[in-house]
Amino acid sequence: MFELNIAKSDLLSPLLTVSGALDRKQALPILSHVLLRIDAGQLILTATDLEIEMTARVVCQSDVDTASTTVSAKKMVDIIRSLDDKSTPKITCHDTSVSISEGRSLFKLGTLPADDYPYMQDEVSDVEFTLPTAALARVLQCTHFAMSQQDVRVFLNALFLEFTADGLTAVATDGHRMAIARCPLAVGDQAHRLLIPRKAIQDMLRLLQSISDEQITLSANERHVKLVTEQYTFSSKLVDARFPPYIKAIPRKQDKSVHIERDVLKRALSRIIILAHEKSRAILLHLQPNLLTLIANNQEKEEAIESVEAVTEGEELKIGVNASYLLDALAVIPDGLVHLSFSTTDSSILLESPEDEHYQYIIMPMKI
Secondary structure: OEEEEOOHHHHHHHHHHHHOOOOOOOOOHHHHEEEEEEEOOEEEEEEEOOOEEEEEEEEOEEOOOEEEEEEEHHHHHHHHHHOOOOOOOEEEEOOOEEEEEEOOEEEEEEEEOHHHOOOOOOOOOOEEEEEEHHHHHHHHHOOHHHOOOOOOOHHHHEEEEEEEOOEEEEEEEOOOEEEEEEEOOOOOOOOEEEEEEHHHHHHHHHHHOOOOOOEEEEEEOOOEEEEEOOOEEEEEEOOOOOOOOHHHHOOOOOOEEEEEEHHHHHHHHHHHHHHOOOOOOEEEEEEEOOEEEEEEEOOOOOEEEEEEEOEEEOOOEEEEEEHHHHHHHHOOOOOOEEEEEEOOOOOOEEEEEOOEEEEEEEEOOEOO
């Protein structure tokens, strides 16, 4: 038995962050639980789905130095969230239950043995980097949306991180588009490549956006990647697959281009997509001298046309594209001009931003 007191304001955020690592569809009951462990004045929260593990450390007042149990993550989150913001609940662990009391409220939850909780084994790292938190969050934010969701080609359901002497590169593709973001970093000669699964990337992004640490530590070997912050430790298994040579996919020597304000194009696409085909989201881009015309049609034979002024180069061209793919990229690049370049109706479209020379976005054209 142990007893601890901890403020709701200190507990709720790390509890929510850790619980995000759980998979609601798990068949094993213990994988819906969070592990509570007391260790030298800290409450250590751990959650895992066997592929990902998240740990948070929170200072608390306890009557023992070491103890542990597990409890339903969802129920504990709902209970702590329901308490008054300034409350300091008392958490008491008995042999087969945990009670949470605050004022006149008392909640008793069932537990499962802490000894049965599956830990990820600590592995020796091949490489270790110290990175600016904002830099890692930025390259992930600019690329993660281009991952596939349930493709049989497992490397498409993951994000590729490459550390070289030039810095960090993040790449994601679903086979129809590819997002590439680079960040110059001093990583020495520790060249390494990581293929991180989709859910792990989503959890990493959520973690990076919730912390105030300026620097984080990333370590990895052939099987695992680990992020360590002041309060959290995040670990994930890696995808055992080979990522395609992405540099070959970047179009070269495009002889037609459009320079246009990002917000102008974004607003035009947002209007045009209303009448685009519901599934394909296909629209036609018509390049003309100093003009870009967007055309959308759907299965009900409805049509939308909008022309916007732009600086264009090269011959006239009509090319089909998924409007949603364009909007995804425009949502993450900086304000100002964007540059779209083309070659033929059958070749890839390259989108770049003069404000962010380290970002490239490639889209395969569509037949319309």
